[in-house]
Amino acid sequence: MLSGEKAFLQIDQVLMTRNVGIVGMPPREVMFRLKGEGAEIYDLDALHVKPDLEITASYIPRVYCAILRTVLTNAKKMSLDAIYIDVGEGKCSGALYIAEILKGELNIPIIRTRNEDKIRFGNPICESDLPLLEKMNLITQSVLDTETLKGDLLRCEPVAGFWGVPPRDFSILSLFPPRTHIFGWTRCMENKTPADAALEQVVNPDVPTVFFAQSFCQKTALAYYLARRHPCGLYVDADVYMGYSTKAKVQAFLELNGAIN
Amino acid sequence: MILGDFGTSYTKLWDIEKEPVPRIVRSMDISCGLRTNLATGHNGARFGERYVNELTALARGAKRLIEEDDFVILDCGSRDLKFVRFSGDKVRDTGWNAECGASLGFTIELLERYYDLDYRQMSVPSTHLSVTCGVLGLSHIFDAIIQGARPEEAVASFIKGIALNAYRFAGSPPKLYLSGGLSENPIFVESMPCEVVVLGRFVLLEGLRYIASI
Numbered sequence: 330m331l332s333g334e335k336a337f338l339q340i341d342q343v344l345m346t347r348n349v350g351i352v353g354m355p356p357r358e359v360m361f362r363l364k365g366e367g368a369e370i371y372d373l374d375a376l377h378v379k380p381d382l383e384i385t386a387s388y389i390p391r392v393y394c395a396i397l398r399t400v401l402t403n404a405k406k407m408s409l410d411a412i413y414i415d416v417g418e419g420k421c422s423g424a425l426y427i428a429e430i431l432k433g434e435l436n437i438p439i440i441r442t443r444n445e446d447k448i449r450f451g452n453p454i455c456e457s458d459l460p461l462l463e464k465m466n467l468i469t470q471s472v473l474d475t476e477t478l479k480g481d482l483l484r485c486e487p488v489a490g491f492w493g494v495p496p497r498d499f500s501i502l503s504l505f506p507p508r509t510h511i512f513g514w515t516r517c518m519e520n521k522t523p524a525d526a527a528l529e530q531v532v533n534p535d536v537p538t539v540f541f542a543q544s545f546c547q548k549t550a551l552a553y554y555l556a557r558r559h560p561c562g563l564y565v566d567a568d569v570y571m572g573y574s575t576k577a578k579v580q581a582f583l584e585l586n587g588a589i590n
Numbered sequence: 591m592i593l594g595d596f597g598t599s600y601t602k603l604w605d606i607e608k609e610p611v612p613r614i615v616r617s618m619d620i621s622c623g624l625r626t627n628l629a630t631g632h633n634g635a636r637f638g639e640r641y642v643n644e645l646t647a648l649a650r651g652a653k654r655l656i657e658e659d660d661f662v663i664l665d666c667g668s669r670d671l672k673f674v675r676f677s678g679d680k681v682r683d684t685g686w687n688a689e690c691g692a693s694l695g696f697t698i699e700l701l702e703r704y705y706d707l708d709y710r711q712m713s714v715p716s717t718h719l720s721v722t723c724g725v726l727g728l729s730h731i732f733d734a735i736i737q738g739a740r741p742e743e744a745v746a747s748f749i750k751g752i753a754l755n756a757y758r759f760a761g762s763p764p765k766l767y768l769s770g771g772l773s774e775n776p777i778f779v780e781s782m783p784c785e786v787v788v789l790g791r792f793v794l795l796e797g798l799r800y801i802a803s804i
Binding site: 561563574575577578580581582584585586 | 643644645646649650670674680681682683684685686687
């Protein structure tokens with residue numbers, strides 16, 4: 330297993346890299362180096378190619394985390410020169426196994442990293458008054474940056490909370506009011522400390538909060554546990570797409586608790 | 591003001607200014623041109639000027655009918671299960687089981703006709719089939735009959751299995767308020783391992799009536 334520093338040393342092996350995929354949040358130092366080399370960086374957790382999750386059935390079960398299935402689909406279909414995959418506490422144990430599969434199936438360097446960055450960059454986006462979808466887009470795009478977002482963001486008093494990872498299907502986000510604060514791993518993403526377990530468990534007990542996790546992800550345990558202990562929490566998990574009943578649950582929960590009209 | 595709860599098998603309509611109680615029609619007999627002021631249910635968005643989320647309608651209706659701060663209401667319809675749990679007068683949990691609870695009510699009605707049964711004349715069995723879904727549960731019934739069970743025994747065991755599954759889905763509360771078409775099935779209701787209060791089929795319409803009044 331490589332630490333962030335060891336992974337950094339391996340970059341010498343791929344100095345000519347042009348198209349680089351990342352999974353999770355590799356250490357900031359690695360990202361800094363890649364950007365310095367002028368590499369094109371693609372976040373493989375996000376959709377880059379036409380969704381065809383069936384392609385993954387040759388390697389992993391169909392009942393598996395939709396984000397990691399998306400990673401495999403992207404990796405198989407895109408023309409990449411290397412992949413940096415974070416497999417530490419800042420990502421998940423599933424990524425560890427996906428890294429092994431990528432190594433076996435692709436003829437490119439698969440570099441495992443462990444992001445243990447401690448420098449906190451704060452959460453201006455998570456606590457801003459932007460619509461939740463916009464906030465989530467900004468945070469997921471920020472994974473490619475080594476600095477935080479520049480610009481004026483107004484902090485708002487929250488009326489609702491969204492806890493969790495960026496979902497594979499963002500359609501659920503438009504159900505939330507703009508004054509929704511973001512918690513959970515997405516908050517760690519913006520803060521650039523993805524392995525910060527304490528920050529991941531921060532919640533606001535005063536606002537109704539939806540605790541979201543991808544189905545079949547280990548984070549369902551934490552989401553479920555925190556939702557049960559929150560004074561007004563709803564646990565939700567979803568696989569590839571948000572079903573009608575999932576959206577209806579979230580909408581009713583927010584409406585009946587006064588977060589939306 | 592016309593309210594409509596457009597379920598998969600049955601539609602409940604209520605002109606609250608002209609009719610003292612709602613009426614029930616088969617959903618397949620509904621005219622495409624029908625329009626209501628407020629609508630909920632599986633097909634509601636097609637017929638209503640304004641659509642209300644089914645869980646919202648269920649919760650609002652339950653609050654009108656139940657004079658408690660802490661309770662669980664479970665709606666068992668043709669196609670799915672829905673529950674809302676209130677605690678301290680706030681919604682603490684909701685669930686909508688449209689996949690694993692698929693077609694429970696529909697399957698039970700189908701079985702009654704197919705085997706020419708009368709659920710009012712049948713008793714609650716001591717055992718139950720382990721089922722979570724109406725469609726998948728059918729094979730358990732056929733297996734039980736092949737092994738010698740009478741159809742009414744196998745179907746009753748199936749219904750009891752569904753009731754226990756629905757009870758667990760709602761969080762296994764000590765007391766359960768039931769609504770929806772299945773709340774009129776005596777085997778289903780009596781199979782519940784807790785205190786049960788049956789509210790009938792118009793709870794969602796009560797919710798719409800409340801929403802129309804605000």
